Amino acid sequence: MAKRKTIIRGGKIVNIAKHRADAADILIAGDTIVEIGKPGMAAPADAIVIDARRRLLHPGLINAHTHGHGNLAKGMGDRWTLELLLTAGPAISGNRTLDDKYLTTLIGAAEGLLKGCTAVYDLTVEFPMPSVEGLQACAQAYADAGMRAVVAPMVADRTFFEAVPGLMERLTPGLQKDVERLRLAPYKTSVKAIRKALKAWNYDHDLVRPAVAPTIPHHCSDEFIADCVRIARDFDVAMHSHVSESKLQVIAGYKRYGKSLTSHMDDMGAVGPNFTVAHGVWLDDDDMKRLGDKGASVAHNPGSNMRLGSGLADVIGMLRRKVNLGIGTDGANCSDNQNMYESMRLASMVSKVRGPDIADWLTTDQILEAATVGSAKALGFEGKLGRIEKGYKADIVFLDLDSINWIPFNDPVNQLVHTEDGTSVDAVMVGGKMVVENRKLVNVDLAKLAKQAETARARLEAINKPNRLLYDKLEKTVASYCSGLCKEPLHIHRYGAPLGSHSHGHKHKHH
Helix, strand or coil: CCCCEEEEEEEEEEECCCCEEEEEEEEEECCEEEEEECCCCCCCCCCEEEECCCEEEEECEEEEEECHHHHHHCCCCCCCCHHHHHHHHHHHHCCCCHHHHHHHHHHHHHHHHHCCEEEEEEEECCCCCCCHHHHHHHHHHHHHHCCEEEEEEEECCCCHHHHCCCHHHHCCHHHHHHHHCCCCCCHHHHHHHHHHHHHCCCCCCCCEEECEEECCHHHCCHHHHHHHHHHHHHHCCCEEEEECCCHHHHHHHHHHHCCCHHHHHHHCCCCCCCEEEEECCCCCHHHHHHHHHCCCEEEECHHHHHHCCCCCCCHHHHHHCCCEEEECCCCCCCCCCCCHHHHHHHHHHHHHHCCCCHHHCCCHHHHHHHHHHHHHHHHCCCCCCCCCCCCCECCEEEEECCCHHHCCCCCHHHHHHHCCCCCCEEEEEECCEEEEECCEECCCCHHHHHHHHHHHHHHHHHHCHHHHHHHHHHHHHHHHHHHHHHCCCHHHHHCCCCCCCCCCCCCCCCC
């Protein structure tokens, strides 16, 4: 069957390297760009014509790190550190039905598309373990919205309270008993469920593909991490983990392993071209070099890093050590929106407030590259997504140049990073098909979505009331204990001994 032909005429295509946007025509066959030429270039007589005059065209933004389960918990917390967010997990994400899992993912897909994002890396969680049906519900939401996604079950076999050294002992006997009921499935049970889900995967891998996400290294036993590495290799899928997101994670890693979390994951065989570190706020020079040398990625989430008080990541240091950089929003339960334009702007600001030397500041072209081709590589779509070029998938965002954000039109790259906020998005194409037209979703009924979300929100608020009361009891102890640990200088832990060791452990070189 002949592929459907589409010709986009007269749009200005962003040229990141030259900071220009010149008018051109784009010929698409099926889902792929086959030719780019001067305005008025020849096209098949039966080609669908899209008038893109007064439109700026940029590659669909690619979200290197988010959590689809977080969308129903949007705006539920204020002064949360990462550790308090994890404590609140059962209260804000507990007791989800299959319909809830689909709905929460669809909300995120809808927001992403409306704000110029065409693909996401979604680390989604189910309690007490992933399920075939749950992962399929998430995948179906993306498929229905018309968005590309990598869906990774986020898994662990230690609860947060078991994973943080000494925390459980700080809880009263009553609270210890309360958190016992939050115990996760044994790792072998989760591994079996992940393998079953990956075997049953029936979605086009170019649209929605699976991955695996051991959530945080020290939340997983070594046996579990080893099995996740085997799953990734057996099914040729990517792996994603929150590594050195907060200072507490770094300290917990040294206490448990006597080395950095990156070193430990590398020793476990996880670090390579298919491995993405989420956040990496507290990576040291050796960690960055290790990741860069092995072709790994970091998903930089500046909004979440500040929102949770985790810190300001040394992203220029990562780039200098050849780490592949992607940009993400993180979940709506901790960064509150899924706006990649905002994430790019924040990435620029964060690099500037780390110090006054402009040589250490990210450029807008570095940031836009990270949010497109860098994120594409992290998702496993290198050479297919992230550019408007011949041979790439036709994932294209159409911005209205009559929007106030583009009056006047000076530099398209600087303005995409610094002035665009999503309000100029007029249309979005994924794989040659329009998924947003005239600022409205093509495949999602937003009014219906709002009603379904409110029904789910009210039901979940009622059913999770006991979990919320438990959080209220835990909050003060968790906050004081974790902040107390974080006040200790890192070098004390860096050269200490791992948990259960009677020696001084292995010294870790730090520049």
